[in-house]
Amino acid sequence: MKMKIVIAAAMLAAGLSVHAQTIIKFSHVVAADTPKGKASEFFAKKAAELTKGKVKVEVYANSALYKDKEEMEALQMGSVQMLAPSLAKFGPLGVKEFEAFDLPFIFDDRTELHKITQGPVGAALLTKLESRGIKGLAYWDNGFKSFSANSPLKTVADYKGKKYRIQSSKVLEEEIRAVGGIPQVIAFGETYQALQTGVVDGTENPPSNFYTQKMHEVQKHLSLTNHGYLGYAVIVNKKFWEALPADVRTPLMQAMNEATTYANQIAQEENDKALASVKASGKTTIYTPTAEERLALKKAMAPVHTKMADRVGKDTLQQIYQATGFDPSKL
Numbered sequence: 561m562k563m564k565i566v567i568a569a570a571m572l573a574a575g576l577s578v579h580a581q582t583i584i585k586f587s588h589v590v591a592a593d594t595p596k597g598k599a600s601e602f603f604a605k606k607a608a609e610l611t612k613g614k615v616k617v618e619v620y621a622n623s624a625l626y627k628d629k630e631e632m633e634a635l636q637m638g639s640v641q642m643l644a645p646s647l648a649k650f651g652p653l654g655v656k657e658f659e660a661f662d663l664p665f666i667f668d669d670r671t672e673l674h675k676i677t678q679g680p681v682g683a684a685l686l687t688k689l690e691s692r693g694i695k696g697l698a699y700w701d702n703g704f705k706s707f708s709a710n711s712p713l714k715t716v717a718d719y720k721g722k723k724y725r726i727q728s729s730k731v732l733e734e735e736i737r738a739v740g741g742i743p744q745v746i747a748f749g750e751t752y753q754a755l756q757t758g759v760v761d762g763t764e765n766p767p768s769n770f771y772t773q774k775m776h777e778v779q780k781h782l783s784l785t786n787h788g789y790l791g792y793a794v795i796v797n798k799k800f801w802e803a804l805p806a807d808v809r810t811p812l813m814q815a816m817n818e819a820t821t822y823a824n825q826i827a828q829e830e831n832d833k834a835l836a837s838v839k840a841s842g843k844t845t846i847y848t849p850t851a852e853e854r855l856a857l858k859k860a861m862a863p864v865h866t867k868m869a870d871r872v873g874k875d876t877l878q879q880i881y882q883a884t885g886f887d888p889s890k891l
């Protein structure tokens with residue numbers, strides 16, 4: 561008894577709560593040394609600090625706990641409390657609108673992207689998760705994807721007949737079909753092996769994922785197409801979140817806001833560094849498509865917008881076009 565009081569007094573003196581600590585398991589599939597990996601660690605630190613130790617965030621990187629599909633199920637079941645899946649992975653959950661982010665060439669740059677992720681369209685999309693028992697807290701940036709393969713990818717014809725690993729998005733399936741490729745959905749954690757063993761010929765990813773998963777060891781060519789965006793929604797189990805007392809939830813949200821600012825600050829730089837490392841490795845030939853080659857790719861992929869408009873929701877799509885100025889019919 562005496563001992564307990566001494567410990568409690570010591571904890572109080574250290575500014576820590578004597579109540580049981582809330583554990584948040586935060587699972588993700590990428591390396592620790594990526595925009596998402598770093599931002600989740602930043603969040604864990606901030607959460608401990610701002611809740612004065614009432615919350616401990618345990619980050620599990622690199623699919624250590626779950627792969628893509630399993631982690632969504634684990635979140636809904638409450639086996640983990642927090643995830644940051646790519647926006648391309650919400651389709652299987654039945655929230656297809658997020659696949660609008662996968663539409664080829666829809667964002668020219670981060671400024672356009674942020675009009676959506678930091679504006680009313682992005683906020684409205686997050687509320688669609690609630691009926692699935694999920695609360696969306698924030699969007700974290702990663703970057704623009706480039707295609708890779710074991711043979712050069714310059715003209716549209718070069719893409720034809722190759723098998724590409726994609727994330728579980730119908731829009732991405734159509735994007736690959738639009739250039740005559742064969743899409744194959746494979747978990748992120750199994751991609752390196754699929755490339756290594758030749759199950760697929762190529763893939764698409766931002767440089768940060770490409771480099772940290774060592775894809776440069778098993779892909780001879782990387783074409784800097786920047787044809788699509790890959791980023792994240794940070795999500796929590798809704799019941800868990802709503803059951804948190806306000807004096808925990810408020811500082812936790814503050815920690816999330818600070819982590820979001822941090823994530824979006826480092827994302828470009830992390831991708832630049834990763835690309836420089838791929839270059840330095842000398843294992844992958846990096847090609848920058850000419851303006852004509854990139855335009856040809858854009859034109860070849862433009863029909864995906866019309867084809868998938870019903871799936872992602874015409875209203876959502878119009879709102880994005882309005883904010884960004886993209887018009888596929890003008891291509």
Ligand code: LMR
Nearest residue numbers: 589590645646727748769
């Ligand atoms: C992928 O599967 O390629 C990405 O979604 C991985 C990630 O989380 O960045």
